[in-house]
Amino acid sequence: MLVSESEPITTTATSRQEFASVVAALEQATGRRLGNPQRRQCFEAFATFPNGVREVARTSLEDARVNPLGLFSWRIANGWHELDPLPPAREQATMLDSPSRRREVRGRGSCFVCERSSEDALWQAGQWWCSDHEAEAA
Numbered sequence: 818m819l820v821s822e823s824e825p826i827t828t829t830a831t832s833r834q835e836f837a838s839v840v841a842a843l844e845q846a847t848g849r850r851l852g853n854p855q856r857r858q859c860f861e862a863f864a865t866f867p868n869g870v871r872e873v874a875r876t877s878l879e880d881a882r883v884n885p886l887g888l889f890s891w892r893i894a895n896g897w898h899e900l901d902p903l904p905p906a907r908e909q910a911t912m913l914d915s916p917s918r919r920r921e922v923r924g925r926g927s928c929f930v931c932e933r934s935s936e937d938a939l940w941q942a943g944q945w946w947c948s949d950h951e952a953e954a955a
């Protein structure tokens with residue numbers, strides 16, 4: 818089967834569809850379509866950094882009150898999708914508490930034993946532990 822030479826190899830129908838669904842949420846929130854040249858530029862970014870572009874889309878929806886679509890295309894134009902995402906906030910440390918990513922996490926939390934709030938509590942076994950009680954953390 819011959820492949821049309823006008824169709825670039827990296828921009829498959831699948832990634833076009835995925836890109837359209839990523840952008841659709843922003844378009845809906847903003848109330849307008851993402852037009853060219855921004856759409857083409859954002860799609861090229863998506864073809865290279867799909868996860869980065871998804872992350873920028875997600876954070877743009879969270880951060881922008883009025884125009885998430887504009888914030889999204891501005892951030893793509895400025896290469897935000899090529900940055901590593903921020904580590905999760907310490908309050909969301911439960912996300913890290915999976916067997917494959919178990920490691921020491923410290924932060925602000927209320928001790929599981931004495932319920933005292935500490936700036937340097939240890940997150941372990943799904944609970945916060947203050948410095949007096951962290952030895953009891955299993």
Ligand SMILES: [Zn+2]
Nearest residue numbers: 928931947950
């Ligand atoms: Zn304690």
